[in-house]
Amino acid sequence: MASENAEFLAKWHRLVQERDLVALEKILAEDVTMGAPPYWDKLKGRTVVGHLLGLIIRTIEDFTYHREWHADSRGEGEIALEFRGHLGELKLQGIDLISLNDRGELQNLDVMIRPMNALSALRDIVAPQMLEFLRKNAV
């Protein structure tokens, strides 16, 4: 594993585990982009992406990371992390595709979740809160 990846992951796992969303936001690039599971267009910016990450992590019950993969060819800065959890009785499995920048910050994150009933339930909880946040902060 490239040392850049290892350093980022040590921070990431600790901050997610501790639900320390203030510190988590600081390891996002200022112009970070995120492809959320339900939508195609990317969200942009540290504040917006940080807020959405917080909502997802707090909404999925028993959110825990499992398998981990690293890019082979380009080597540094490309990581895939599997997570699992549930929403009530709806079990889910997801993936974080993480790209780091030269400074070791999260530059792009694409998130996918299966199955569809859990994804749909997650969206129904998170999307209204996210819209409210965007409206209040006019970002």
Place this chain on the structure above:
Amino acid sequence: MASENAEFLAKWHRLVQERDLVALEKILAEDVTMGAPPYWDKLKGRTVVGHLLGLIIRTIEDFTYHREWHADSRGEGEIALEFRGHLGELKLQGIDLISLNDRGELQNLDVMIRPMNALSALRDIVAPQMLEFLRKNAV
């Protein structure tokens, strides 16, 4: 990259590219399992999983692979592959989480797709065909 992974991927990419679904089925373990994007319960068995893979690959337009990751800790036999494509105007991005067995065959495949409108459209096309196949073959 572990040689087992490299050998599998060389075959996999060639067979997917050529849409050679007969040969593709042969590199699935006989008791292969697959977590399809819309459902939680796994599909089981070479014939069933092979058929679903064929339907997915043929239904997604311009289906192509992009980034590739390998497991670091356990090393061999754990691969993540990103694919992209579209259904008409609906763009999509997905991930194949591949676990190989000792014989280098595909033992488990979990597939996730974003965004939700493309996933939903894919399911609406594939699910009825898959049900028809299961009914006819009584598997």
